[in-house]
Amino acid sequence: EVPFGVPLRHLIFDLAGGLREGRRVQAILTGGAAGTFLTAEHLDTPLTFEDFKRVGGTVGAGTVMVFDDTVDLRDVLARIGAFFAHESCGKCYPCQMGTQRQAEILGRIADGDVRDDDATTLIELGQVMTDTSICGLGQAASWAIIDAHKRWPALLKPLEAR
Numbered sequence: 711e712v713p714f715g716v717p718l719r720h721l722i723f724d725l726a727g728g729l730r731e732g733r734r735v736q737a738i739l740t741g742g743a744a745g746t747f748l749t750a751e752h753l754d755t756p757l758t759f760e761d762f763k764r765v766g767g768t769v770g771a772g773t774v775m776v777f778d779d780t781v782d783l784r785d786v787l788a789r790i791g792a793f794f795a796h797e798s799c800g801k802c803y804p805c806q807m808g809t810q811r812q813a814e815i816l817g818r819i820a821d822g823d824v825r826d827d828d829a830t831t832l833i834e835l836g837q838v839m840t841d842t843s844i845c846g847l848g849q850a851a852s853w854a855i856i857d858a859h860k861r862w863p864a865l866l867k868p869l870e871a872r
Contacts, residue, residue, distance in 0.1 A: 711772075712757065719753040722776055733778035737861075741770025743790045744850035746857040766857070783865055784820045787855055791816035794851040805848025808839040812852060819866060829859055829866035 712721055718738065722728060729735065735750040745768045748755065752765050762769050777786060795813035800806040812835055815828055836852025843849045859866050 714758050715756045717754050717756050718748070718774070721757065721774060722753070726776075729776070729778045733780065735776060736779045736781060737777045737783060737786075737858075739775040739777070739786070739854060740773070741768035742773040743793050744846075744853050745770045745773065746853060747861050749861065768853075782820070783858060783862065784816075787858055787865070788813070788816040788820035790854050794847065797847060798851075799845075799847075802842075802844040802848060804839050805843040805845070805851065808835050808843070808848065809851050811835055812839075812855065816855065824866065824868045826868060829863070832856070832866060833859065 712725060716725075722735070722738075735753065738748040738752065739745055740748055740762065746766060748765060748767045752767065755761050755765050755767070757769070757774075759769055777783065791809070791813035795809040798805045798809045812832060815832055815835075818824075819828060832852070832855055836856050839848050839851055840853075843851075
């Protein structure tokens with residue numbers, strides 16, 4: 711736990727031990743699986759609600775996950791998708807089916823099978839889950855995926871289209 715106002719750079723490199731030698735920050739997932747991604751350009755952002763909002767981040771539960779340049783973010787997104795599919799209680803159809811479908815698509819993308827309409831499908835699916843799910847889990851299940859697409863559109867595109 712750290713006090714509000716600590717810059718991400720201090721949190722990551724001084725308090726948490728930084729990255730492996732020679733590696734660089736590729737992505738920072740803030741707020742947990744239902745959070746948003748920041749990049750190395752945001753390292754000097756203080757950990758406050760206002761500052762995170764200004765740069766498109768979320769504090770959420772306070773989780774900060776750092777991914778270096780060796781990590782395939784498609785794998786990260788697939789794990790997030792699998793997490794939400796597993797955690798869905800199944801009570802409401804948008805979340806039950808939406809998280810399952812999201813996990814299937816993200817798993818396929820992580821395996822290298824990316825289709826032209828995957829990004830559009832994931833964004834539309836995410837919007838339906840956000841708008842119609844009963845609880846916060848379904849409403850937030852696509853936030854990190856949609857945010858990753860905004861920051862790195864090529865992640866969800868076929869290799870030849872990148």
